[in-house]
Amino acid sequence: MSATKTQMISRRKFLQLSGALAATTAVTNPYRVLYALTRDKGEITPDEIREVFSACDMCFNKCGLIAHVENDVIKKLDPNPNSLKSRGMLCARGNAGVKQLYDPDRLKYPLLRKGARGDGKWQRLSWDQALDHAAEQLDKIGKEYTRCGFLFMAGTDMQSTFVHQFAEAYGSYNVISHESNCLLSRNRAFLDTYGVMPTPDVLNCKYVIMPGSNRFEALVTPDSMDLMTAKGNKSKLVVLDPRFTKTAALADEWYPIKPGTDMAFFLGIAHVIISEELYDETFIKEKTFGFEELKEHVKQYTPQWAAKETEIPAKDITRIARELASAAPSAMVYPGRRSSDYEDSTQIRRSYAIVNALLGNWDQKGGLQVPKKIKPGSMHIEAPFYEDNPDDRVDAGRAQMMFDEEGSFKHTRDAVIEGKPYPIKGWMTYKTNPMQTGANRDKTIEMINTLDFMMTVDIAMSDTAWMADLVLPAPSYLERQDPLSAFLAASTCSGVITRDPVVPAMFESKPVFWIVKELAKRLDLGEFFDFTVDDFRKAQLKKIPQVAKALKEDGVYNITGPSFGIHKGKPFKTRSKKIEFYNTRYKDKGIDPMPVYKQPKTIPENHFRIVVGRNAYVTQSASTNNSLLWELEKENTLWIHPKPAIAMGIKNGETVFVKSLAGKVTIKARVTKETRPDTVYMDTGFGVLSKGLTNIFGKGACIAQVLEDKADKISGNMAMHETFVTVTKT
Amino acid sequence: MTQHKKYVIIVDAAKCIDCKACMVACKVENNVPEGFWRNEINVLGGEDGSLRTEFQPSQCMQCDDPSCVAACPVQATYKKENGIVVIDPEKCIGCGNCVTACPYNARYRNPVKRIADKCDFCEDRLDRGKEPACVVTCPTKTRVFGNLNDPDSLVAQMIKKEKLIRIAAPHINTQPNIYYFEGTQLLDWAVTPMLPGNINMPQNFWKSKSSSKEG
Numbered sequence: 001m002s003a004t005k006t007q008m009i010s011r012r013k014f015l016q017l018s019g020a021l022a023a024t025t026a027v028t029n030p031y032r033v034l035y036a037l038t039r040d041k042g043e044i045t046p047d048e049i050r051e052v053f054s055a056c057d058m059c060f061n062k063c064g065l066i067a068h069v070e071n072d073v074i075k076k077l078d079p080n081p082n083s084l085k086s087r088g089m090l091c092a093r094g095n096a097g098v099k100q101l102y103d104p105d106r107l108k109y110p111l112l113r114k115g116a117r118g119d120g121k122w123q124r125l126s127w128d129q130a131l132d133h134a135a136e137q138l139d140k141i142g143k144e145y146t147r148c149g150f151l152f153m154a155g156t157d158m159q160s161t162f163v164h165q166f167a168e169a170y171g172s173y174n175v176i177s178h179e180s181n182c183l184l185s186r187n188r189a190f191l192d193t194y195g196v197m198p199t200p201d202v203l204n205c206k207y208v209i210m211p212g213s214n215r216f217e218a219l220v221t222p223d224s225m226d227l228m229t230a231k232g233n234k235s236k237l238v239v240l241d242p243r244f245t246k247t248a249a250l251a252d253e254w255y256p257i258k259p260g261t262d263m264a265f266f267l268g269i270a271h272v273i274i275s276e277e278l279y280d281e282t283f284i285k286e287k288t289f290g291f292e293e294l295k296e297h298v299k300q301y302t303p304q305w306a307a308k309e310t311e312i313p314a315k316d317i318t319r320i321a322r323e324l325a326s327a328a329p330s331a332m333v334y335p336g337r338r339s340s341d342y343e344d345s346t347q348i349r350r351s352y353a354i355v356n357a358l359l360g361n362w363d364q365k366g367g368l369q370v371p372k373k374i375k376p377g378s379m380h381i382e383a384p385f386y387e388d389n390p391d392d393r394v395d396a397g398r399a400q401m402m403f404d405e406e407g408s409f410k411h412t413r414d415a416v417i418e419g420k421p422y423p424i425k426g427w428m429t430y431k432t433n434p435m436q437t438g439a440n441r442d443k444t445i446e447m448i449n450t451l452d453f454m455m456t457v458d459i460a461m462s463d464t465a466w467m468a469d470l471v472l473p474a475p476s477y478l479e480r481q482d483p484l485s486a487f488l489a490a491s492t493c494s495g496v497i498t499r500d501p502v503v504p505a506m507f508e509s510k511p512v513f514w515i516v517k518e519l520a521k522r523l524d525l526g527e528f529f530d531f532t533v534d535d536f537r538k539a540q541l542k543k544i545p546q547v548a549k550a551l552k553e554d555g556v557y558n559i560t561g562p563s564f565g566i567h568k569g570k571p572f573k574t575r576s577k578k579i580e581f582y583n584t585r586y587k588d589k590g591i592d593p594m595p596v597y598k599q600p601k602t603i604p605e606n607h608f609r610i611v612v613g614r615n616a617y618v619t620q621s622a623s624t625n626n627s628l629l630w631e632l633e634k635e636n637t638l639w640i641h642p643k644p645a646i647a648m649g650i651k652n653g654e655t656v657f658v659k660s661l662a663g664k665v666t667i668k669a670r671v672t673k674e675t676r677p678d679t680v681y682m683d684t685g686f687g688v689l690s691k692g693l694t695n696i697f698g699k700g701a702c703i704a705q706v707l708e709d710k711a712d713k714i715s716g717n718m719a720m721h722e723t724f725v726t727v728t729k730t
Numbered sequence: 731m732t733q734h735k736k737y738v739i740i741v742d743a744a745k746c747i748d749c750k751a752c753m754v755a756c757k758v759e760n761n762v763p764e765g766f767w768r769n770e771i772n773v774l775g776g777e778d779g780s781l782r783t784e785f786q787p788s789q790c791m792q793c794d795d796p797s798c799v800a801a802c803p804v805q806a807t808y809k810k811e812n813g814i815v816v817i818d819p820e821k822c823i824g825c826g827n828c829v830t831a832c833p834y835n836a837r838y839r840n841p842v843k844r845i846a847d848k849c850d851f852c853e854d855r856l857d858r859g860k861e862p863a864c865v866v867t868c869p870t871k872t873r874v875f876g877n878l879n880d881p882d883s884l885v886a887q888m889i890k891k892e893k894l895i896r897i898a899a900p901h902i903n904t905q906p907n908i909y910y911f912e913g914t915q916l917l918d919w920a921v922t923p924m925l926p927g928n929i930n931m932p933q934n935f936w937k938s939k940s941s942s943k944e945g
């Protein structure tokens with residue numbers, strides 16, 4: 001069987017890589033491994049100890065790590081100091097990776113749904129039975145509803161590329177990623193201003209305004225570390241957030257801005273910079289397009305006006321604008337990550353992009369820089385053509401400027417439920433959990449209930465797997481061979497990383513590469529997967545042979561060289577070849593060519609706006625059940641300000657109902673001044689339906705159950721902060 | 731004369747972002763059971779709706795005059811020449827006297843091993859030429875670890891250059907070996923050490939019984 005072949009090859013390669021002395025058996029009894037975990041250190045003889053490079057997968061950052069292995073059991077994950085990106089750190093989640101591997105809640109073998117969807121009744125299948133069944137469904141749905149009648153959704157994972165390749169060979173262009181629940185509106189805004197998504201050089205920046213981002217807490221990225229170093233070098237950090245996050249706690253200034261008014265703040269900043277002529281005239285002339293229009297446009301947006309909208313005093317807005325301009329070009333508005341907040345989210349981010357351009361920080365030390373990504377090659381396939389396929393994606397035309405390669409979860413789900421413009425009856429998901437991350441969970445359930453067949457490949461029984469008809473167990477990142485993956489961080493620390501199995505795969509888990517390859521064989525598409533991961537890597541390395549050596553010796557390939565002053569004389573990839581204050585493509589499409597402020601909807605009486613986020617030990621729903629991390633957060637809470645809480649008689653720790661148009665949850669209240677009186681807050685990743693997540697089942701509440709599914713008009717990105725809720729005593 | 735090592739940690743609490751990487755790293759490295767920790771992040775504020783403003787890591791201070799050592803009836807816990815206060819698992823009877831005798835709440839009784847347990851600066855790792863787990867994993871490098879008796883070490887240089895402080899518990903100065911930066915707004919995690927039966931530890935009790943070999 002090809003699986004064994006793949007594994008043996010990777011195994012040999014990995015033994016070479018790690019220089020291990022002890023050979024190991026190909027098949028490992030999982031229970032022996034679990035037992036071995038509890039053994040005493042004294043029993044281990046030194047020749048059974050190995051140190052192996054890998055890359056973390058507890059979030060998408062791919063931090064370099066070194067696994068300490070004793071007797072084929074991973075005892076500890078340590079940071080790989082060679083990685084310029086992770087700089088010798090592993091966050092709490094990275095450290096908890098061992099518990100993703102040795103987790104009794106892991107999926108162990110293929111499961112077929114028995115009872116109704118979501119009932120949790122399963123029948124164990126052999127891999128052959130499971131694959132035959134899946135192939136039969138793929139074939140049937142393809143014939144009946146065209147190949148585009150099958151939808152594919154893969155999360156941010158180094159093997160997702162194989163799912164995409166499978167969809168291509170199978171013939172469906174209905175492929176969506178997780179990103180439309182996250183950051184697409186940010187990307188849209190910066191691309192449509194700079195022609196590229198720039199990387200912020202936080203390390204050398206002297207003045208950072210961080211609107212809505214929670215860089216010290218929500219995810220530990222290179223920017224988190226750089227921000228702390230910059231802080232030590234007396235850089236100034238100003239945080240705008242309705243919530244007192246840990247980033248706010250460590251900032252020089254925190255403004256609990258009125259939610260949804262960030263654009264007003266930045267238009268006010270632009271007004272001051274332009275009216276007081278605090279910009280670099282040469283830069284504006286040479287590098288930007290539409291300055292006169294912008295000047296005219298922001299005349300109306302005075303700091304006094306912005307103060308009324310944002311509830312930040314006008315004198316502070318004026319002062320911040322001046323301070324920012326005097327620190328320029330080593331000053332920035334931090335672009336942030338997740339931007340799935342408002343219906344005009346792209347336009348809000350356009351206002352950040354525009355202020356950055358006014359600061360002239362492009363390609364400067366401490367400014368916004370050119371992303372330096374190396375592009376590994378790939379194995380191009382000549383996909384077959386299916387004549388009966390519809391003309392376009394199922395979610396086409398629902399957003400003004402959607403990214404075709406990412407799609408929109410929100411719009412696809414609507415299209416599937418409506419059956420318009422054509423029916424979709426099959427769905428494959430891989431390592432993504434829209435049941436938890438996609439606002440309006442009831443709608444996701446409704447969507448699933450219109451399907452003939454849904455299959456999920458994952459490590460544990462996520463809520464999405466819980467709803468599926470067929471659940472297939474995947475190995476964790478520490479047990480599999482992955483292709484190379486380029487990562488992009490700050491411009492100073494991009495690179496390439498890969499993974500070889502540190503320990504053999506446990507239980508009957510199989511990598512998604514093997515799964516799609518087996519499905520392809522059964523569907524007469526075998527020719528498109530006539531390769532191994534090794535072959536794939538060879539193709540990737542063809543034009544970048546230097547990467548192989550670094551991966552072997554250092555466990556990571558770092559791109560070095562200057563990070564600024566490298567774009568001199570080059571045109572921008574925009575229509576005007578310049579940075580666009582004014583976007584003519586927007587104008588052609590009937591979109592405001594410059595961001596026009598629209599007041600956020602008024603919060604109805606006795607309601608709150610709900611906002612969501614995460615902390616340093618939870619990566620959305622994928623890590624809340626990890627027992628090491630669960631110990632740090634056993635359930636989420638509803639943050640509510642003491643003023644309304646006292647008025648309603650809600651005490652700290654008391655269970656409350658939270659209700660919106662999308663649904664109702666029960667959750668414990670955390671009465672705290674760390675949120676505005678008009679805004680309540682919840683962490684992601686709890687309130688699961690899946691009884692296969694034994695630590696968190698029955699704990700806390702699910703954000704997707706209360707959030708309404710609004711979308712950013714331009715990008716189709718989910719808009720999660722447009723929901724109003726009531727909070728009542730139980 | 732060969733000079734002994736004197737391991738210390740310097741904590742720059744202003745750098746801590748409360749990400750708890752150090753807590754999870756320590757737990758995995760040292761097999762600390764659920765519900766217990768060898769290290770902790772103490773938070774200033776945050777309760778009753780007040781704002782959280784500072785995060786202070788803490789762990790065993792490897793004291794030069796350790797009251798835990800004085801309280802142990804069977805001499806299972808003692809200070810080594812390298813400065814680390816350790817527990818001999820063969821000798822420890824799990825009575826827990828040392829747990830309440832520590833002014834820094836650094837100890838706990840390990841329910842799996844049925845003996846006292848606490849931070850030992852990851853001695854196993856030091857033997858393998860690695861720094862403590864909590865030190866290496868930290869994104870902001872809040873902790874700096876080293877041998878104070880080596881003048882070239884970063885810790886020795888920092889002690890000379892920076893204004894550092896040590897935190898003494900009420901009534902008792904056990905001569906701790908974790909240093910903090912002077913500006914740190916100190917929390918009251920240091921507690922009054924107790925003898926069995928909730929008896930206050932008499933002044934100098936621990937000094938008379940301490941077996942510190944540091945000079």
Ligand code: SF4
Pocket residue numbers: 056057058059060061062063086089090091092093094095219220221
């Ligand atoms: S940030 Fe943390 S979870 Fe994400 S890859 Fe790095 S160590 Fe892993």
Ligand code: SF4
Pocket residue numbers: 789790791792793796797798799815831832833834835836837848904
């Ligand atoms: S008294 Fe407490 S802090 Fe000091 S060495 Fe003993 S256990 Fe550690």
Ligand code: SF4
Pocket residue numbers: 755756757759760768769789848849850851852862863864865
């Ligand atoms: S030095 Fe080692 S034992 Fe002590 S707190 Fe750090 S990780 Fe834990």
Ligand code: SF4
Pocket residue numbers: 745746747748749750751752753771785787867868869870871872873
């Ligand atoms: S790892 Fe570092 S920053 Fe994170 S909580 Fe521990 S000391 Fe603080």
